[in-house]
């Protein structure tokens with residue numbers, strides 16, 4: 001089907017590499033890589049250090065030219081967000097840097113500022129938005145690098161080890177931001193070492209060894225978006241507000257002192273942890289398909 005569309009000039013690929021080779025100092029670091037990235041899909045690149053993942057991402061980004069083979073963009077143009085492996089500390093504040101980057105991309109100023117404010121809040125960086133970035137930790141720089149890539153809803157996000165340097169809460173927040181991007185049609189190609197990100201976001205996993213794609217695995221992802229009900233006693237408005245603000249929590253309905261929460265599968269563990277941390281209690285977790293057999297396990301994990 002895809003081949004027929006391709007023959008008719010209606011290719012569904014956003015960017016296509018065909019037989020690409022990349023050579024540095026006379027050594028092939030990528031060998032005859034062919035890869036098509038389609039709209040809305042998430043591809044994880046895994047492999048040992050030095051196997052060629054970053055080089056492949058740079059080729060897809062068009063930041064580096066193949067030594068031989070081709071890179072084509074069937075749609076003619078592509079809006080790309082790119083997160084390099086290392087983001088250099090620069091003497092700007094996040095707000096100065098991010099708003100200038102949005103202006104360079106031609107984004108509407110007001111819409112861009114609103115989106116940047118939301119992303120800064122989602123990645124817990126609001127407090128540092130007017131601090132010079134040369135004082136930032138690795139994780140803080142990583143968050144700003146991610147925000148500049150995500151802002152403006154690109155067609156394709158290329159992420160080189162996106163979780164690197166992020167603490168557990170930031171990793172979880174980023175995951176929700178990426179899943180929302182994906183739902184809105186953005187394709188993602190990312191090099192990753194963490195199974196959590198692969199299981200929860202990737203449609204395809206490519207194993208890279210010594211510059212070659214040696215294995216492709218599909219359907220590694222758990223079913224996304226399934227909505228469960230959580231019935232819980234939640235002490236105090238602060239805890240309730242914290243839970244209601246989480247991505248993936250659709251509804252908090254009070255029923256005397258018990259609340260019924262509509263929670264996406266991906267957010268349940270985080271919701272349970274907050275309820276227990278704040279001294280509340282969980283009465284039931286009811287996923288779309290019935291009583292959660294893993295509830296005991298999940299509560300134990302949340303309580304740890």
Ligand SMILES: Nc1ncnc2c1ncn2[C@@H]1O[C@H](COP(=O)(O)OP(=O)(O)OP(=O)(O)O)[C@@H](O)[C@H]1O
Pocket residue numbers: 024025029047048049050051052053054055056085191
């Ligand atoms: N600019 C360059 N000049 C010379 N060699 C390079 C260059 N960039 C990458 N290489 C080499 O290409 C190979 C692949 O490197 P690459 O950074 O793509 O690997 P990687 O899989 O991303 O590794 P890691 O997981 O450590 O980030 C390595 O041997 C590296 O030394």
